[in-house]
Amino acid sequence: MSRLQTSSCPTDRSCSALSSQIIKVSQLVKYYRKSSVPALDGLDLDVNEGRIFTLLGRNGAGKTTFLRIATTQLSPTSGSVSVFGLDVLKHAKAIRKRIAIAPQEGRPLWTLDAKDHVILALMMRGVGYSQAVDKAKKVLETLELSEVENVHSEDLSGGLRQRVLVAMAIACDAELIFLDEPTIGLDPLSRRRVWDELIRLKKEEARTIVLTTHYMDEAEVISDELAIVDKGRVLARGTPADVRAKHLSARIRVDVTKGFSAEELQTYGRVVHAGNIIRVLTDETKAQEISNEALKRKATIAISPVTLDDVFVELVGSEIDRDSENNNDVGARSIGER
Amino acid sequence: MWELVQLVKGELMLQSVRKTLRTVAALAYYLGVLPMIRIPTLLPFVFATPFTILFILFVAGERTAFVSGLAGAITMTVTQQGLFLGSDLTSLKIEHKFQSIVVASPVSPLTYMFSVAISELAFAAPAVAVLLAIISYSMEGVGLLALLQILFIILLIWVTTSSIGFFLSTYVLNTRSAFLTVAFISIILSVLPPVFYPISLLPAQLRPLAELIPTTHASILIRSVIGLPTDQFQMLVSWVALPAFTLAFLSLALLEARWRES
Numbered sequence: 077m078s079r080l081q082t083s084s085c086p087t088d089r090s091c092s093a094l095s096s097q098i099i100k101v102s103q104l105v106k107y108y109r110k111s112s113v114p115a116l117d118g119l120d121l122d123v124n125e126g127r128i129f130t131l132l133g134r135n136g137a138g139k140t141t142f143l144r145i146a147t148t149q150l151s152p153t154s155g156s157v158s159v160f161g162l163d164v165l166k167h168a169k170a171i172r173k174r175i176a177i178a179p180q181e182g183r184p185l186w187t188l189d190a191k192d193h194v195i196l197a198l199m200m201r202g203v204g205y206s207q208a209v210d211k212a213k214k215v216l217e218t219l220e221l222s223e224v225e226n227v228h229s230e231d232l233s234g235g236l237r238q239r240v241l242v243a244m245a246i247a248c249d250a251e252l253i254f255l256d257e258p259t260i261g262l263d264p265l266s267r268r269r270v271w272d273e274l275i276r277l278k279k280e281e282a283r284t285i286v287l288t289t290h291y292m293d294e295a296e297v298i299s300d301e302l303a304i305v306d307k308g309r310v311l312a313r314g315t316p317a318d319v320r321a322k323h324l325s326a327r328i329r330v331d332v333t334k335g336f337s338a339e340e341l342q343t344y345g346r347v348v349h350a351g352n353i354i355r356v357l358t359d360e361t362k363a364q365e366i367s368n369e370a371l372k373r374k375a376t377i378a379i380s381p382v383t384l385d386d387v388f389v390e391l392v393g394s395e396i397d398r399d400s401e402n403n404n405d406v407g408a409r410s411i412g413e414r
Numbered sequence: 415m416w417e418l419v420q421l422v423k424g425e426l427m428l429q430s431v432r433k434t435l436r437t438v439a440a441l442a443y444y445l446g447v448l449p450m451i452r453i454p455t456l457l458p459f460v461f462a463t464p465f466t467i468l469f470i471l472f473v474a475g476e477r478t479a480f481v482s483g484l485a486g487a488i489t490m491t492v493t494q495q496g497l498f499l500g501s502d503l504t505s506l507k508i509e510h511k512f513q514s515i516v517v518a519s520p521v522s523p524l525t526y527m528f529s530v531a532i533s534e535l536a537f538a539a540p541a542v543a544v545l546l547a548i549i550s551y552s553m554e555g556v557g558l559l560a561l562l563q564i565l566f567i568i569l570l571i572w573v574t575t576s577s578i579g580f581f582l583s584t585y586v587l588n589t590r591s592a593f594l595t596v597a598f599i600s601i602i603l604s605v606l607p608p609v610f611y612p613i614s615l616l617p618a619q620l621r622p623l624a625e626l627i628p629t630t631h632a633s634i635l636i637r638s639v640i641g642l643p644t645d646q647f648q649m650l651v652s653w654v655a656l657p658a659f660t661l662a663f664l665s666l667a668l669l670e671a672r673w674r675e676s
Contacts, residue, residue: 109676144514144675147514147517147518148517148518148674149514149517149518149674149675150674150675150676151674151675151676168674169522172517172518172519172520173520175518175519176515176518176519177514177515177518178515179511179514179515180511181511182510182511182512182514182515183509183510183511184510185444185445185506185510185512187448187449187452187453188444188448188449192444192448195440195444196440196441196444197515199436199437199439199440200437200440200441200516200519200521201433201437201519201520201521202432202433202434202436202437202520203436204436228452244515245515248519254518
């Protein structure tokens with residue numbers, strides 16, 4: 077949906093109905109002041125309505141910068157972003173009415189308890205007190221925060237504080253919710269609770285959720301679509317299955333702890349070191365061969381399908397390799413020139 | 415049909431006003447009133463500086479100096495709290511990321527500024543109430559009208575300094591700088607200029623400089639309202655200057671403050 081098409085209807089909700097694209101990003105570039113390295117370097121993205129869209133990337137990949145631009149908090153250097161078909165620079169006011177955000181590393185206010193935060197988030201948007209209290213109770217219950225609803229945020233653990241911020245964002249009736257690393261610091265059970273609630277919001281309330289994360293399993297489990305971002309560019313995008321299939325020829329991974337050397341394993345497929353584990357990315361036949369060999373050697377191996385983690389390492393790892401090669405070239409050239 | 419359209423328009427406007435009032439009430443209550451109730455030990459910090467200066471004037475000065483100091487103490491208390499808006503908003507923005515939540519919501523910068531400014535005023539209210547009680551007790555002829563006039567002056571100086579605070583908060587990049595900047599501006603606005611002392615005590619060449627400071631006029635006006643001798647022309651100048659400063663700083667805050675970062 078182009079900016080020309082949509083700028084004539086800044087407050088009309090039917091604008092977004094013309095297309096299922098709720099966010100459209102084109103050639104987005106962002107340079108921060110005093111930095112010659114772009115935080116976003118020609119980012120292109122589409123987010124479809126009623127989906128959970130995940131941005132995956134390392135620290136500094138540009139995920140938060142994108143979220144801040146899309147939520148009208150930050151101006152881009154160039155390129156365009158439209159949300160609900162509205163340009164973020166021209167129609168910020170209309171967009172702000174329909175979005176909510178849980179920022180990264182936000183800290184709840186120390187004199188307020190969990191319930192106060194959610195009530196404040198709701199009343200700030202014009203919801204009446206009694207309605208806000210009822211809604212806050214429900215949301216806190218959903219995120220298993222009821223037991224600490226009257227505990228001041230200064231006495232809450234990091235994970236509970238994080239959940240309070242998520243509760244503030246999902247409590248309001250925003251059509252589009254941005255969550256910047258919403259499950260960072262959460263224990264596995266709490267993470268699952270948040271995932272369940274996000275999936276429920278999508279299915280039952282038709283909300284669109286855009287989240288950023290480092291966690292591959294999270295992206296795999298809850299995303300309808302995702303994009304892997306590095307150095308401000310999209311390296312891969314699509315459904316988790318599409319991304320796996322498109323960017324990794326291997327279908328199976330074999331984790332070997334002992335009994336094989338890395339050199340030997342290279343004959344079976346691509347070898348990746350993951351801590352104490354040597355991981356082989358390969359196909360079913362080669363995996364069977366390793367398995368047979370392991371039985372002979374009484375070595376322990378684990379066979380599983382490839383995950384987004386493998387795709388991420390493959391994609392981002394090769395970017396790093398390419399960069400270091402380029403840097404070496406530049407270095408060599410510089411020395412030569414000198 | 416036309417009447418129906420007007421009725422719907424009116425209803426929508428009413429709903430919008432009601433929503434804005436809820437926003438203001440919620441932000442002011444949860445950011446100012448509730449913390450004050452829950453942690454009353456924060457209040458002495460508001461009283462500390464103005465009442466210390468007042469105490470020195472009471473002990474070392476004559477009665478006129480003390481009464482003049484009362485006008486200064488009111489001006490300083492409100493100025494301090496208005497400027498604290500700057501450091502508190504910076505903290506809300508940088509440490510709590512609360513401003514991110516607010517920007518990505520229907521709350522306008524003006525509503526946010528006034529809501530948090532009201533929360534700051536809530537902290538100043540007990541100190542101002544004590545000062546007004548002292549004025550009523552110690553000054554003959556200070557009636558309801560005079561108190562209302564003082565409240566109006568307080569309102570102007572609160573809007574002025576809150577606007578300065580809001581403007582600063584959108585530019586300052588860290589909390590430490592915000593606190594230091596606010597402390598510095600607080601001295602420039604309420605200790606150095608003729609706030610605790612009459613402008614006539616300043617050397618003649620410094621008076622034009624003092625006239626450029628809004629708190630000078632606030633203090634002059636409060637002094638005249640509580641019955642201290644004031645030059646009529648000066649009073650007239652101050653009644654024009656203070657609202658003009660208020661308007662100018664409010665415009666600066668609304669037009670030049672950076673709600674969306676670049």
